[in-house]
Amino acid sequence: MSNSLSSGFRFCRYFIKQYLGRDSEPGEWRRLQEERLRVMVRHAYENVPLYREKYDKAGIDPDSIRTLDDLQRLPMVSKDDLKKGFPFAILSRRIDPGNCLTVSTSGSTGSPVRVFRDRRFFRLAPLPLLLGLLFAPRFLKRWGGSKLKRRMTIIAPKDEGYDIHLLYKQLERLPRFLRGGLQYLDTTAEPGLLLEALLGHRPDVVAADPVILQNIAAEAGRLGRPLPAVKLLVVGGAFSGANARARLAEAYGGRVIEHYGAMEAGTIAFACPDREGLHPLWTSVIVETVRDGKPCAPDTPGEVVVTNLWNTVTPIIRYAGLGDTAVQEHEACSCGSPAPRLTLLGGRQVDALVLPDGSVIHPFRLTLALERIPRLDRFQIIQEAVDRVRVKVVIDGAGEEAVAASVMRNLNAILGDAVTVLVEAVNDIPRLKGTRTGQAPVLSLLEPQSD
Numbered sequence: 001m002s003n004s005l006s007s008g009f010r011f012c013r014y015f016i017k018q019y020l021g022r023d024s025e026p027g028e029w030r031r032l033q034e035e036r037l038r039v040m041v042r043h044a045y046e047n048v049p050l051y052r053e054k055y056d057k058a059g060i061d062p063d064s065i066r067t068l069d070d071l072q073r074l075p076m077v078s079k080d081d082l083k084k085g086f087p088f089a090i091l092s093r094r095i096d097p098g099n100c101l102t103v104s105t106s107g108s109t110g111s112p113v114r115v116f117r118d119r120r121f122f123r124l125a126p127l128p129l130l131l132g133l134l135f136a137p138r139f140l141k142r143w144g145g146s147k148l149k150r151r152m153t154i155i156a157p158k159d160e161g162y163d164i165h166l167l168y169k170q171l172e173r174l175p176r177f178l179r180g181g182l183q184y185l186d187t188t189a190e191p192g193l194l195l196e197a198l199l200g201h202r203p204d205v206v207a208a209d210p211v212i213l214q215n216i217a218a219e220a221g222r223l224g225r226p227l228p229a230v231k232l233l234v235v236g237g238a239f240s241g242a243n244a245r246a247r248l249a250e251a252y253g254g255r256v257i258e259h260y261g262a263m264e265a266g267t268i269a270f271a272c273p274d275r276e277g278l279h280p281l282w283t284s285v286i287v288e289t290v291r292d293g294k295p296c297a298p299d300t301p302g303e304v305v306v307t308n309l310w311n312t313v314t315p316i317i318r319y320a321g322l323g324d325t326a327v328q329e330h331e332a333c334s335c336g337s338p339a340p341r342l343t344l345l346g347g348r349q350v351d352a353l354v355l356p357d358g359s360v361i362h363p364f365r366l367t368l369a370l371e372r373i374p375r376l377d378r379f380q381i382i383q384e385a386v387d388r389v390r391v392k393v394v395i396d397g398a399g400e401e402a403v404a405a406s407v408m409r410n411l412n413a414i415l416g417d418a419v420t421v422l423v424e425a426v427n428d429i430p431r432l433k434g435t436r437t438g439q440a441p442v443l444s445l446l447e448p449q450s451d
């Protein structure tokens with residue numbers, strides 16, 4: 001605990017310096033992360049059976065993990081490790097179980113994972129939450145573009161297993177005039193009821209699952225009701241493609257920005273205010289992209305592996321169970337964030353395609369080429385033979401020929417004349433089991449090349 005206080009103090013000092021416009025030393029943010037990493041690795045090894053067992057088996061001396069580069073020597077933790085380890089192997093023996101509560105991932109993934117949180121954190125939460133509410137419009141102005149009113153709506157589950165609901169319950173203990181600008185709606189309510197509640201509250205900012213926002217927009221269309229004009233929509237990152245975001249922006253008339261988080265690890269990344277993509281919330285997590293167990297070269301896609309720097313109750317160190325794929329870019333960003341820029345690529349590992357001349361096509365190039373075609377709702381690119389690629393497309397509305405022609409043209413430009421591109425319009429693309437979003441945007445049916 002004293003370790004957490006002293007590093008918390010150093011993080012605060014960094015932000016005060018930033019706020020005052022003083023230069024921080026280059027790489028200072030990395031050193032702060034590394035300091036927390038050392039604390040967490042030692043704590044996990046000493047107090048949490050899952051980590052003790054894993055690190056002993058791999059012959060890891062926790063004191064040898066000093067820098068972010070050392071992180072890759074640690075074994076990864078899977079979803080199965082957390083599930084099998086629940087409750088005692090993933091719970092720190094330093095905490096009184098009476099001070100713990102469990103939160104779980106959404107049941108819609110088919111296979112929920114539970115982790116522990118410190119109950120004391122939620123008891124202390126109202127004050128920082130209130131400050132957060134007061135400062136949120138100023139913080140969000142960078143994305144919202146104009147002045148934002150302090151009226152916000154969160155649409156989230158009303159369920160004890162969710163952080164956000166637990167936080168809101170604490171907030172409800174405060175006088176109404178202090179929290180009046182915040183409206184909390186239940187995800188499971190009928191879209192029509194949600195629509196009326198939004199029209200009544202007239203929020204400037206709405207945070208919700210993009211599917212729910214789409215359902216509300218569809219309901220408004222059916223009922224002939226207007227949609228509230230929202231300046232900023234904050235939606236879950238891994239689930240929203242560029243097309244879905246564009247449709248939401250059009251329907252509500254505001255800007256759509258991505259938030260990427262997971263119950264196991266908390267908030268992972270938030271949209272860059274200037275460009276496409278997200279910046280990891282470096283104060284609370286370390287994000288790696290990994291392929292075949294090794295760190296990815298910069299700008300190549302890999303599986304997202306996350307380390308939380310603060311949850312000492314169930315430490316999350318090199319967690320590989322999110323099932324998300326992303327590309328990280330490490331050049332300095334125009335928005336001033338020191339953290340890398342993360343672009344999420346749908347929900348699972350994507351395959352590379354191999355051309356007849358042996359060259360390898362990056363799947364990211366293919367998905368980007370199709371992402372912005374109007375009315376192309378979803379797609380799956382399948383390499384069936386070295387010279388044949390089939391694209392299954394789900395088209396939103398009419399104009400099948402035009403969409404198919406655009407798909408064909410954009411892919412031919414990348415794949416060249418030696419590859420035949422077949423476009424097949426389908427009603428649905430079956431979801432894959434065992435992945436979080438169930439999507440496989442690029443699949444190769446070729447046998448893997450042996451070296």
Ligand SMILES: [Zn+2]
Pocket residue numbers: 272273274275279333334335336337341
């Ligand atoms: Zn940026």
